[in-house]
């Protein structure tokens with residue numbers, strides 16, 4: 001068995017939140033090389049999207065392994081020391097606790113892991129996003145695994161025809177549910193259409209039970225209880241054979257879907273698929289970016305990467321992203337460019353509301369009636385009714 005572990009964090013931006021500093025990435029490579037030399041890792045690749053560093057690792061220790069998680073944590077801590085020396089922006093931004101306690105989950109960094117039986121040929125794609133949230137992959141995952149207009153294999157390939165199983169997490173209630181496609185798609189969409197609360201964690205091949213996709217669902221603001229930066233999620237997807245083909249996995253990103261994130265983590269913006277060389281969001285700290293690194297696994301070794309969006313086939317999606325970005329930007333501080341109040345990462349609402357509290361005057365009953373339920377109106381009009 002081979003375990004794929006992608007663990008990522010923003011430990012400092014260069015310049016502002018726009019990019020990772022090359023010395024930080026080199027430090028990541030040095031630490032993982034040492035871990036490979038001492039036999040902890042089978043292989044690794046260190047990469048980045050914007051100000052987030054992604055540690056892509058293979059090993060034989062299973063998911064949630066304490067030594068692999070500690071390696072990632074220690075690497076981020078060392079990287080933070082260097083980021084502080086270089087005075088990078090937001091040094092240690094995603095390290096929300098002081099000390100490692102056995103598992104990286106709930107400590108700030110995002111992770112996606114899967115333990116697999118390596119196939120005769122096992123193409124995988126690691127997605128790395130910046131300036132967006134966990135849940136941003138819901139729509140693309142639906143298209144990959146459940147939409148025959150995206151993935152013709154669902155119709156014409158024997159191996160895909162039975163469909164897939166989606167494991168969905170409720171990030172508020174801390175519950176999970178599994179729903180099958182195609183039979184449960186309407187139920188599935190009720191939930192995953194609300195990506196701020198429900199996120200697709202895993203997708204499995206229905207007939208064999210094999211895992212095909214795993215995404216990071218770590219929610220920074222929920223862990224920290226305040227805005228500290230966006231989740232900037234990652235996702236691993238296995239392709240071909242029992243799974244969608246590489247081109248079917250990439251096809252959803254020919255549309256620049258609107259996601260949460262962008263400036264101050266508080267705006268809707270288009271997710272732009274880019275080659276690594278363009279993974280440095282600067283326009284209004286965005287637009288949100290997505291990189292796809294392709295690998296072939298060979299006895300746990302990562303053969304690659306291939307920079308999958310480095311293809312003129314995505315030029316139109318990038319153009320579309322810029323058009324959507326211009327259009328949304330015109331809305332300035334108005335929704336739906338700005339996120340609805342309950343999803344805002346940054347807000348002055350409570351302090352402004354407090355300051356102006358005394359200036360709000362109750363509407364007369366007949367005016368208030370136009371925005372009050374009939375039941376409440378009766379109460380307003382008969383304030384003593386309950387006392388009887």
Ligand code: 13P
Nearest residue numbers: 240241244245246247248
């Ligand atoms: P090949 O015939 O090149 O193997 O391609 C098959 C396939 O899956 C294309 O998406």
Ligand code: 13P
Nearest residue numbers: 017229230263264265285
């Ligand atoms: P990051 O989450 O990528 O650090 O971005 C934070 C931000 O506030 C961008 O404007």
Ligand code: MG
Nearest residue numbers: 010013017051
């Ligand atoms: Mg940052």
Ligand code: MG
Nearest residue numbers: 051052130232
């Ligand atoms: Mg980031």
